[in-house]
Amino acid sequence: MTVLVQLTPSSSPESEATSLGELLALARSRTGDDRQRLLLAITALCDANPPAEEISDVLGEVLLMLAHQVERDVRRILAERLAKADWAPRALVNMLALDEIEIARPVLASSPMLQDDDLIAILVQATIEHQIEVARRPALSGRVADAIIDRAEPATLTALASNRTAEISPDGVRRLVEQSRRIAALRAPLTRHPRLTDVLAEQLYQWVGTALRQAIGARFQINEDDLNVSVQQAVDKAFRDSVVPVVVAENDEFEESERRLIDKLRAADQLRPSYLVRAVREKRLNLFVHGLAALGGFSVAEIRGALNAGSPEAIYYACSAVGIDRAVFVAMINEIRLLNDGAPGTYGAQVWLRGSISAASAARAFRALAHDGQPATV
Structure with missing residues (x-):
């Protein structure tokens, strides 16, 4: 059996969980293929028997060392295996989360080992694709949501507005509505957002198109004709209050x-x-x-x-x-x-x-x- 066959996602953990003797033999080997086999074999064993806390640090160092030495296809499989593992070494998960996006995506989306500080660091250090995946993460905390809003990156803000499970504070929703004035892509997800209030809906109503106005009006029982009149009156009053005498060209x-x-x-x-x-x-x-x-x-x-x-x-x-x-x-x-x-x-x-x-x-x-x-x- 070749290494490429062994590394395909269809390979079962049982096929990689070798005997102790085989693991020792792989550990003594210096070839790249054996390092890859050793990494996936240890991961499969840990999936079957999660390590005790007292050995997790040592295991983490071993897996991290091996992960640095393997090809991208192996790192991708490793990221998929560790995406939901609650025993995975945090340093290894963070390394994978900062890898190229195809490798990082599963851990960014699901890993329970990524804490708020880790996610905020990714927002600062990684590419826009990584930031979008963070914004899409289920049950994203309010602290990370605020960090995304602070950065004001249009694509990431749009991903956050589309994330119904993110814990966005009332002030965070208000700031997203304010941003939607300049970022048109935010408007559609915000009209459907579960945390959009009546007051914010009326504000959003002022700069969306006809179709979204109808959606807001239906959801919040807004009288569209009355609100259109109110918006226009507010605009007219603002300009009347600010008007100064005009010098007209007379010659x-x-x-x-x-x-x-x-x-x-x-x-x-x-x-x-x-x-x-x-x-x-x-x-x-x-x-x-x-x-x-x-x-x-x-x-x-x-x-x-x-x-x-x-x-x-x-x-x-x-x-x-x-x-x-x-x-x-x-x-x-x-x-x-x-x-x-x-x-x-x-x-x-x-x-x-x-x-x-x-x-x-x-x-x-x-x-x-x-x-x-x-x-x-x-």
Whole structure:
């Protein structure tokens, strides 16, 4: 029988549990194959007869020494054998947990020997794949969950939010909901999370799409129409409270100075979507108009027409065409309305809830609306 046959997962512990004489012979051998056989034979014997506490330290040193000397396929089998063993040497389990992810996965998922300190160390030392496996671990403690939230890694946070058995504190759930504002992947698992409260559900409701809003509304008996009105009123009040007197361009000279500033920024390759968002926040609507026109290759007249339309659809497409994130569009359009006598109006569908759109498609949609005033097909 070759070593490869002996190392296949289908080999039974009984076939590897050899006599004492054979174990001694394997221990005296210096060949790699015999070291592999010795390691798996000792593991099989320990599975059948867990070692007493007084010899576990010595056994741990032996197994750790052997594990360092064997091939990855043997370490993988060893990790599978030790995944649920409550006698496994802790140092050996930690070594396997930090091995490449295909070896580490079973111990990360199940080993009772991994303590909170071990798991937190893995979050710091290991790859993102290891961190995700830690976040998925059943009955994860609140201490480890908090450590994951503190690190704020999107993929790991999403895995944690999907782990229904993790002991996440109320404050931990609140922090996950806050993170979902910037991490879209968190929103779906949070809507189904057993620790989501009514208050947090209403907060989450503000930045999820239509389908998830319906799921939240059904689970928490939220009146979607009333909550939509409340959210909009809160946004409007926040902007009213923060509004300052606006200086409106009253002459061509001021308008020309805004245009020259945009030309200089574009020539220096400094005109960015973030600059347009900042212009609106600083109450400089004319600067926003000229900047959006220049960045998107539109005319100023087209942008002004979109800003004065009965629907925000056209201006949304213009903003999407230049790379302004749809996540900031709702807040931005409310600020624009405060600067522009309430325009654009609220007529029509909230197209930004439909999902992302490519820059090219958004530009085509904007031009179609700007030219004929009709809804565009994208």
